Amino acid sequence: MKVTGESASCGEGPCLGPELCPLSKVRAGTSVRIKQLTSSPEISHRLREMGFCEDQQVRLVSHQHNVICQVCNMRLGISSQLADSILVEPLRRSPVPA
């Protein structure tokens, strides 16, 4: 994990609670932990099977309209609509060593 001094948080928009926000609001380059999948059971099932499950740590590689996440050595492209339904907890990074 690349270590920077910047504290990770939701990029913009309203967050659901102090630590929880939709994946679609996270800045590119941030690592987050998945807390809850709120999409339909079928889609959540597939996401989980692909390793995109609760408590899994993922990194947001790119965030344009849709987002690209790195999940255990796999790169997954997901639509912004789906990213809205994935609630994550941004991981605080430790400060850069002097």
Place this chain on the structure above:
Amino acid sequence: MSTPNPAATPSGSPPAAAPGGPLYVALTGNPNCGKTTVFNALTGLRAKVGNYAGVTVERKEGQLKNAPAATPITILDLPGTYSLSPKSLDEQISRDVLFHRLPDVPPPALVVVVVDASNLERNLYYATQVLELGYPTLVALNMMDVAAENGHEIDLVGLAARLGVPVLPLVASAHEGIDALRAAILRTVPALAQTPVAARNFCALPPLFTRAVGDLAARLDTLFPHHRTATPPEALLLLTDDQALLSAGAHYPAEIRTAVEQSRAQLTAAGLDWRTSAIEARYARLGEIHAATVHETAPEGITFSDRLDGLLTHKIWGLLIFVVLMALMFQSIFTFAKIPMDFLSAVVDGIGAHVGSLMAEGPLNDLLVNGVIKGVGAVVIFLPQILLLFLFISLLEDTGYMSRAAFLMDRMMSRVGLHGKSFIPMLSSFACAIPGIMATRTIESPKDRLVTILVAPLMSCSARLPVYTVLIAACIPDIHVLGFFKLTGLTMLAMYLLGIVVALLMAWLFKSTLLKGATPILIMELPPYKRPVLYITLRHMWDRSKLFLRRAGTVILGINILLWALATYPKDPTLAEKSFRDRNAVIQEAFPTITSPADLALKLAALQAPPPADAPPAATNSVETAVREKLELIDREEQGSKLRHSFAGRLGRLIEPAIAPLGFDWKMGIGIVASFAAREVFVSTMSVVYNIGDFDKSDTATSSLAKELQAQRHADGTPVYTTLVAVSLMVFYVFALQCVSTVAVVRRETNSWKWPLFQWAYMGALAWLLAFLTYQGGRLLGLG
């Protein structure tokens, strides 16, 4: 949509293949794990290797190379799948083969699970599901090189011990480890008959859940006593997957359905989530296996791939790069292919002239030279362009860019109600609609799949390339625009863009009327960027060229012979006599001193031969020049009358009223009718139509046909092929579904005649309407 009927083969079918028949070895794994490369290496049958999710959509099988003759072994390449809970037709086929529910596929005797070593945890999810089925299984750990590059050190012995089956390391793309895998398969096979169904379990569930699985498994054992797979994993799937019962048709009796519902209710009452528990338990176990067997040596950081993904999927830069790539692709197809095409054209003409001179004049000579050599040659000279097109498509796939393009295009596709995944079949259809339509099997929603099938042939395929090329060469001025780009190349690009835009509009129309449905949600794996392997790319180009040439040698040859006959017969003997009289009259008028028939024939031969090359222009006097022109006019009239009199001419004139508003004459009508079998037939038809009995006139230059088209004149002397007519004709070819193979494939994929006929009709209507608008609109603007 063909949903295999599981009831057709009950689970109690007798074990393995018939005695003496081949043993089936199923090759299975996640998409993008290199399974197809392993298949190619094992069988020596080099099937297509691509990089985007779901390239393996056909049932692909091949004989294991170097297997003993007494026990032939067939390797079956199953479609890539993420789990045994299928989300698409492709995945459903994989599951049904493993549960031996397909009547025409024997149950596998051995399963080889291909696992991507660089993405072990996710790949093991499916691998352990398959292992639990209890088949004799080998794990092929592929892409060991990528894993090492990414800093994953894997303890193979530890992994094999934890999985309970042999684990064989591979780098299939470099052929490393293939011999060991083959040896392992051959070693395992003799003992198969004695191998019992193994009990393996990678899901440590809460006791209540385990009990529910056990109860259901016991029921399955009673119902299907000849089970070839272990029953607990089947019971687990039934309990945890919403779709497992629904997608199994009538396979399970009501008793099982009730039991499943009761168990689920009990689990829910106990506070257990039956949907997620098994997935979580499996990933927990995989996490342990991963931690114990993989040592990470390189810390994670921003990689080159990250930066590339950031750029290539950027909403502005990514789109710009995509458009520039496409423009370069078509520009180079047009530019670089020119030299080899000139060469091929000269060769074809040379062969024609040679064969023509070897034989006495007559119908056979005419058939060989004008029907066979010219017709087939007219198509074959486009081989360089086809090769280049497939080179580019292959590179886009093999580097991993194709799936980025699909991801980038998802935004646009979702506006018309489709998934980014629908973009891949559409892009493949630029090469050929057939693989494109077959690639739709990875699309989860049946409605979206159907919409994609309906619009995919609107992408300009390689068979349109010859048509566009000839018409552009004949009618579009070769001038530079915007400095670098040529108008010819831009016209080509415009035809491709036209297809894309209308395809999107039609998709939107279908999704909002006939095939209404919610816009699907994008979940798409983006495979790692890869350097394309030269031999795979060349192999792909070679395979496609073989198909193209085979088509030229069979379908197109057949159509050409038929067409030659239609354009030659019935003959009208009075026509030749009339021309003979006309020619003699012209000569006698110019040279009143010549009277005897022998002298007339000599003079005619002298005038019809080209003037001596060393003679100064002054030597050919003006009288002779005028006579030559008159004679040429008679020749052309004679050809025109012959064609008009022939069956083809009558057919052309029959449909002329329907196509006249589009700017087409009856000769083009012949080309259009003939090319309803295959589009590229248009160029060969035009060669036959315009060169009847007129071989020697053809130029040695590239596009003798293009020159021939330029030379065509109406009775009033105006050119037949104006820029507007050519554009209108190209627009017609963009939209009309002139391909028998596509119709057949759509029939197969949709399992009905309704959809291919609908598609044929709507595309035909579009072709007529848009060509009409182009031609009439152009005329209103004063362009024609």
